[in-house]
Amino acid sequence: MTRVAFLGLGAIGAPIASHLAPPSFDLVVWNRTRERAKGFVANHGGHIADSPRSAGKNAEFAITCLPSSREVDQVLFGDDGLAASLASGAILIDCTSGDPGASRRIATRLAEQGIDFLDAPVSGGVTGAIAGALTVMCGGDEAVFDRCRPVLEAFGKKIVRCGGVGAGHAVKAVSNALLAVHIWSLGEALTALAKLDVNTAVALDVISASAGRSNASQNLFPERVMTRAFPRTFRLALLDKDIGIAATLAEEAGVSVPVIELTARLIRDAHAELGEEADHVEAVKVIEQRAGVRVS
Numbered sequence: 001m002t003r004v005a006f007l008g009l010g011a012i013g014a015p016i017a018s019h020l021a022p023p024s025f026d027l028v029v030w031n032r033t034r035e036r037a038k039g040f041v042a043n044h045g046g047h048i049a050d051s052p053r054s055a056g057k058n059a060e061f062a063i064t065c066l067p068s069s070r071e072v073d074q075v076l077f078g079d080d081g082l083a084a085s086l087a088s089g090a091i092l093i094d095c096t097s098g099d100p101g102a103s104r105r106i107a108t109r110l111a112e113q114g115i116d117f118l119d120a121p122v123s124g125g126v127t128g129a130i131a132g133a134l135t136v137m138c139g140g141d142e143a144v145f146d147r148c149r150p151v152l153e154a155f156g157k158k159i160v161r162c163g164g165v166g167a168g169h170a171v172k173a174v175s176n177a178l179l180a181v182h183i184w185s186l187g188e189a190l191t192a193l194a195k196l197d198v199n200t201a202v203a204l205d206v207i208s209a210s211a212g213r214s215n216a217s218q219n220l221f222p223e224r225v226m227t228r229a230f231p232r233t234f235r236l237a238l239l240d241k242d243i244g245i246a247a248t249l250a251e252e253a254g255v256s257v258p259v260i261e262l263t264a265r266l267i268r269d270a271h272a273e274l275g276e277e278a279d280h281v282e283a284v285k286v287i288e289q290r291a292g293v294r295v296s
């Protein structure tokens with residue numbers, strides 16, 4: 001059986017790792033908070049590693065799913081780091097929504113040890129992860145991507161190589177910048193309609209069948225905002241990070257992106273106001289508060 005090490009059993013990491021459990025793979029997991037790893041192994045099987053370093057022993061593939069590239073760097077090259085035990089020929093698959101520049105630096109450092117790198121951030125949320133139906137956008141050499149396919153197919157449905165190292169992270173950052181723009185602009189639009197005494201449930205239904213529709217109008221708002229359920233599946237802090245990466249990438253490319261920059265600022269302020277644990281859709285609450293009206 002192929003040995004896979006999985007590091008980072010958070011909201012999306014745990015359901016991804018569940019598809020790599022025995023008997024499909026020989027899975028070893030590591031999580032900073034050990035209790036989470038214990039709960040995971042009790043439910044899905046596999047072994048627990050005491051440190052990133054011990055997780056990497058004999059692993060053909062190591063997968064990281066951490067908040068940002070900063071934590072990936074720490075887990076790889078910090079004390080008892082994963083890179084110290086990965087053998088030449090192993091592949092690091094980074095499912096974190098990371099930073100392309102940081103990933104290129106990490107890939108260069110790993111290459112000195114004969115370890116390959118594939119950035120493989122995902123989209124589809126916790127529901128998509130549980131269903132094993134994520135979109136996986138990859139960056140790396142084609143031969144490395146091909147070798148990773150059997151692992152990625154365990155949790156992904158649409159699996160695409162977008163280019164060299166960092167390309168997957170770039171596409172993911174831009175996709176989530178669009179997600180932020182869609183949530184924020186729909187929140188503003190429905191707030192305005194609420195102020196005009198329009199029935200917002202009817203408006204949302206019409207918009208979702210019209211040119212202004214998006215995943216936000218068709219799924220997120222009906223399921224989370226109109227119901228006031230606001231489940232916590234993807235932290236606003238992480239969306240703030242993603243749109244920040246997109247804005248920085250555009251700046252580095254010398255492209256003016258005023259809508260993305262403005263939305264990044266609004267999301268950053270909402271993150272500061274709502275805190276680290278708020279879900280990304282809860283940003284709508286900030287719009288509602290400012291307008292003094294609820295969209296539902």
Ligand code: NDP
Nearest residue numbers: 008009010011012013032033067096097125126233234238
């Ligand atoms: P969570 O905040 O739920 O989990 C973060 C994970 O990283 C936990 O396992 C946490 O460990 C670990 N961690 C945090 N800081 C450190 C550190 N300094 N050293 C070691 N481990 C650390 O995040 P998600 O699972 O939601 O997201 C993970 C990645 O996937 C992010 O890049 C996110 O943007 C991306 N993503 C998330 C989606 C979602 O729907 N949630 C969808 C698509 C992408 P501990 O248990 O100890 O806190």
